[in-house]
Amino acid sequence: MKKIGCAGIVSGILNNENEIDFERIKRLVNASEGMEFTFHRAFDWVEYPLQELQKLMDLKVNRLLSSGQKSTAVQGISLLKNLKGYSKGKIEIMPGSGVNIENVLKFKKAGFSSIHMSATIKKQVLSQKPKVAMHSDAFFEEGIIATSDKETIQKMIQLLSQ
Numbered sequence: 695m696k697k698i699g700c701a702g703i704v705s706g707i708l709n710n711e712n713e714i715d716f717e718r719i720k721r722l723v724n725a726s727e728g729m730e731f732t733f734h735r736a737f738d739w740v741e742y743p744l745q746e747l748q749k750l751m752d753l754k755v756n757r758l759l760s761s762g763q764k765s766t767a768v769q770g771i772s773l774l775k776n777l778k779g780y781s782k783g784k785i786e787i788m789p790g791s792g793v794n795i796e797n798v799l800k801f802k803k804a805g806f807s808s809i810h811m812s813a814t815i816k817k818q819v820l821s822q823k824p825k826v827a828m829h830s831d832a833f834f835e836e837g838i839i840a841t842s843d844k845e846t847i848q849k850m851i852q853l854l855s856q
Contacts, residue, residue, distance in 0.1 A: 695729065702730030704759065712739045714749045723753050732757040735790065738764075743773060744780055757786040759810050766792030767809075768800060775804055 695703060703726045707715040714733075723731050733750050737760050740746040750758060760777065762770015767789035778787045789801050790810030801809050 695726070700729065702726070702732060702756070704732040704734050706734040706736035708736050708739060712741060714740065714746045716749055716753070719750075719755075720753055723755060730756045732759055732788070734759045735761060738762075738770075743777060747777055747780060747785070751781060751784045755785055757788050757808075759788045759790045761791035762789070764791075768792060768797050771800065771804060774806070778805065 703722065705719075705722055707718045707722070709715045714737075719733070733755050737743070737746065737750075737758055740763075743763065747758065758777065760770070760774060761767045762773035762777075764770035764773075767774065769792075771789070774787055774789050781787060786808065787806065788808050788810050789806055793801065793809045793811040794813075798809060798811070
């Protein structure tokens with residue numbers, strides 16, 4: 695990313711206990727030296743947000759992107775303010791998730807210097823709903839990663855090779 699001139703990296707790694715994986719994040723922060731490093735919304739799954747924020751501050755992470763552990767940043771604004779106060783400016787807290795034109799001023803009034811928003815609009819591109827979907831809802835479940843299973847593929851190849 696440095697070689698192609700990116701200004702920063704956005705990443706986040708939690709361990710199986712939903713705590714920040716300090717060593718792995720440390721390696722990423724070190725590898726991104728000279729660039730901004732933002733820890734993303736994986737933070738919204740941690741159990742002890744102030745303790746985990748301290749880890750990010752110890753690692754000198756520039757910014758935390760969070761919804762305040764709620765579905766939207768407006769719902770989580772109380773925690774976001776607490777994180778901002780706790781950080782004492784050592785890490786920027788960037789609210790994100792559901793930030794839009796109707797609520798963006800709430801974050802400005804709360805003293806946040808930046809926000810994350812997608813400004814997404816949905817646009818109908820098909821004249822009618824297709825008879826067959828091109829994606830499976832089973833692949834888009836929170837906390838589940840769909841990966842190809844090597845053993846299943848090998849069994850299928852073996853079966854087809856007979």
